[in-house]
Amino acid sequence: xxxxxxxxxxxxxxxxxxxxxxxxxxxxxxxxxxxxxxxxxxxxxxxxxxxxxxxxxxxxxxxxxxxxxxxxxxxxxxxxxxxxxxxxxxxxxxxxxxxxxxxxxxxxxxxxxxxxxxxxxxxxxxxxxxxxxxxxxxxxxxxxxxxxxxxxxxxxxxxxxxxxxxxxxxxxxxxxxxxxxxxxxxxxxxxxxxxxxxxxxxxxxxxxxxxxxxxxxxxxxxxxxxxxx
Amino acid sequence: xxxxxxxxxxxxxxxxxxxxxxxxxxxxxxxxxxxxxxxxxxxxxxxxxxxxxxxxxxxxxxxxxxxxxxxxxxxxxxxxxxxxxxxxxxxxxxxxxxxxxxxxxxxxxxxxxxxxxxxxxxxxxxxxxxxxxxxxxxxxxxxxxxxxxxxxxxxxxxxxxxxxxxxxxxxxxxxxxxxxxxxxxxxxxxxxxxxxxxxxxxxxxxxxxxxxxxxxxxxxxxxxxxxxxxxxxxxxxxxxxxxxxxxxxxxxxxxxxxxxxxxxxxxxxxxxxxxxxxxxxxxxxxxxxxxxxxxxxxxxxxxxxxxxxxxxxxxxx
Numbered sequence: 001x002x003x004x005x006x007x008x009x010x011x012x013x014x015x016x017x018x019x020x021x022x023x024x025x026x027x028x029x030x031x032x033x034x035x036x037x038x039x040x041x042x043x044x045x046x047x048x049x050x051x052x053x054x055x056x057x058x059x060x061x062x063x064x065x066x067x068x069x070x071x072x073x074x075x076x077x078x079x080x081x082x083x084x085x086x087x088x089x090x091x092x093x094x095x096x097x098x099x100x101x102x103x104x105x106x107x108x109x110x111x112x113x114x115x116x117x118x119x120x121x122x123x124x125x126x127x128x129x130x131x132x133x134x135x136x137x138x139x140x141x142x143x144x145x146x147x148x149x150x151x152x153x154x155x156x157x158x159x160x161x162x163x164x165x166x167x168x169x170x171x172x173x174x175x176x177x178x179x180x181x182x183x184x185x186x187x188x189x190x191x192x193x194x195x196x197x198x199x200x201x202x203x204x205x206x207x208x209x210x211x212x213x214x215x216x217x218x219x220x221x222x223x224x225x226x227x228x229x
Numbered sequence: 230x231x232x233x234x235x236x237x238x239x240x241x242x243x244x245x246x247x248x249x250x251x252x253x254x255x256x257x258x259x260x261x262x263x264x265x266x267x268x269x270x271x272x273x274x275x276x277x278x279x280x281x282x283x284x285x286x287x288x289x290x291x292x293x294x295x296x297x298x299x300x301x302x303x304x305x306x307x308x309x310x311x312x313x314x315x316x317x318x319x320x321x322x323x324x325x326x327x328x329x330x331x332x333x334x335x336x337x338x339x340x341x342x343x344x345x346x347x348x349x350x351x352x353x354x355x356x357x358x359x360x361x362x363x364x365x366x367x368x369x370x371x372x373x374x375x376x377x378x379x380x381x382x383x384x385x386x387x388x389x390x391x392x393x394x395x396x397x398x399x400x401x402x403x404x405x406x407x408x409x410x411x412x413x414x415x416x417x418x419x420x421x422x423x424x425x426x427x428x429x430x431x432x433x434x435x436x437x438x439x440x441x442x443x444x445x446x447x448x449x450x451x452x453x454x455x456x457x458x459x460x461x462x463x464x465x466x467x468x469x470x471x472x473x474x475x476x477x478x479x480x481x482x483x484x485x486x487x488x489x490x491x492x493x494x495x496x497x498x499x500x501x502x503x504x505x506x507x508x509x510x511x512x513x514x515x516x517x518x519x520x521x522x523x524x525x526x527x528x529x530x531x532x533x534x535x536x537x538x539x540x541x542x543x544x545x546x
Contacts, residue, residue: 044362045352058364080362123316123327154327155320158541162319167327179361181328182304182400191305199307 014052024063027051032064032075041081041174079174107148115145119172119184121198123154123165131202142166150175244474245276247464253457256438263456267384270463271417277470278419284477286501287546288470289340289423294503295469296410296424297333300403303430304332304359311536318506318543331357332403336424339407344414344422346373358403365397366404373408377415387413387426388446388455395446405446406430409455425466429458476546480531489522490514499546504535507542 015023030050035042047057061082065075073086086094107115114137118124121132129137145151149171153164168181178184190196251269282288298310308316308329316330317337326334335357342350348370355362372393376386387409394405406427414422429435434457435444444454477500484496491513498505509519523544526532532544 044364056364080356123330153321153324155316155318155324155330158315158319158536158538160540162541165327167325169325180359182359182361188305194307196305197307 011050013050023052024060027055028060028064028067031057031060035075035082036084038083041079041083043081047082076177077179078177079170080179081174083174111141111144114141115150115168115172118145118151118166119168119181120187120190120196121201122167123157124198125157125159125163125165127159127163128157128198128202148175244280244282244467244470245273246467246471247273247460251460252464253460256436257453257457258438260453260456263453263460264382264384266460267456267463268382270460271383273467274423274425274463275417275419277467278417278423281420282470282474282477284473284500284546285421287477287499287503288466288473289421290337290501290503291469291473291545292428292466293336293340293424294333296406296427297329297336299428299430300332300336300358300406301329303403303427314504314535314543315541318504319541328359331359335403335407336427339410339422339424341421343420344411345377346370346408346411354407355401355404358401358407360398360401360404363398366401369394369397369408373412373415376412381416383413383416384456384459385452386416387459388452391426391446391455392451402430402446403427413459423466425462426455426458428465429462432458432461434458434461473546476531476533480526480546483526483529483531486529487522487525489518489525491518492522495519495522499532499544502545504543504545507534507544 015026018026027050031047034047034050044057051057051060061075068074072090073084075082076085114129114133117129117132121128126137126139126142142151145166149169151166151172152169154167155165156162157165173179173181181187187196194200247270251266251273253266257263257266278285294310294313297313298308301308301313306329313329313333316326317333320326320330325331335354338354338357346369348367351366351370352362355366369390373390376390379386381389390408390412391405394401394408398404409426410422410424413426435454436442437444437450444450480496480499484492487496489495491511494511495505495509495514498509505523507520507523508516509523510516511519514522523532523534523542527534527544532546534542535545536543
């Protein structure tokens, strides 16, 4: 793979013999190629290893983005790296062409709700989640979220049975296009309202409108978060 | 048989405290007064750090815990010290301790590595603090070493780096405090930094004179506020040291009574760490042995159970 190839000894990264403009084009090409060839977002340090020392990666990325304007895909900063993504507008075309329909939709509304709860209140155990939702959150749901790579096991909770808590992963950030957890919708507003407290949540101190939860307009939409993409 | 314990030493003098006249009683209104207070308080703290007591590890780690508890509240989370301690000790080594646990990891790292920042450290610390990495943060590495070299007095150097971070990235307040502790340690030539500053970030030291709002990095009177904060932080750190010194002396006194194999290692850990899980396992000490050892130490009044739970117990000085 390209990723491995660039590890070869003697890759000339400084390109001192090229004129400045050609050198810049070559660096742009390399950066884009590395990002293109990688299945997951590529971090800054990886990219820095294929360009010269005094090369400003942010400018390179900006230039690549400029070139991609008008193309159906773009370069997006996710999970502390960059990745090529097709633009949202083409989702319909891709779905029609590949036949990937509703069955590949990774998250149901309730899964999304649980994932959102983990994201905001991590680390949290399955038992605590069940308590929040007022019904058993099954192991299957947790397993499903884990298999999608959105959550991972965190520290164990000091309760009988030492259940694992769950925390969100980089994959979660990457999938939903967040850079850090601080980018979660309305994080600041929730903090200021003092609603990001697990103790308060479990004590039932946070009023949740039950009618909101039962209908199609779930909590996920209330905070402007669409997990069911 | 000689029990495996710490070598007997000459009885220590009690650790230095910040004298009462150096702790501000009310609002400090002049810059000179603030600088004077900070100087005298830092002198006490410096004496304490240089005396390098055997319980210095526990002292630093507990300061780190206090700092992270303050830090998580700065970013709006609600975990307290106990929750942070749990997150740290109950995780598997490779697991992510969660956002608050990562903040604790950042301060624990500050307390356990010699002062100085390179690019990798800065980047991974920013990650632990939940900040987006950006190349505009990279010049901070040079800025820290510049501040360490120049002649600016330690409190002003610490204020300057917090200032710079705020100017670069207003969302990176925690990184500013983290670096300020680094700069302080570099300026005072400490072998290991003592995490103290962020614990004061929400304290009275940063209240504006009118009593409303807070003095922000870069704002008017920030240097003075940092001086007052350092005074209070040093006073608290010395008070904690006095507390720990008493407990460590007690542990030292009962150590000869312990006959468990591997007791020496457990005692070493108690002196080096904020807390030790009751299920500690070493090559010479089994889980059950550890449990009996800690229960005996607790009965002898040499350690405390810190979590207050009957299970998943955590012991510490």
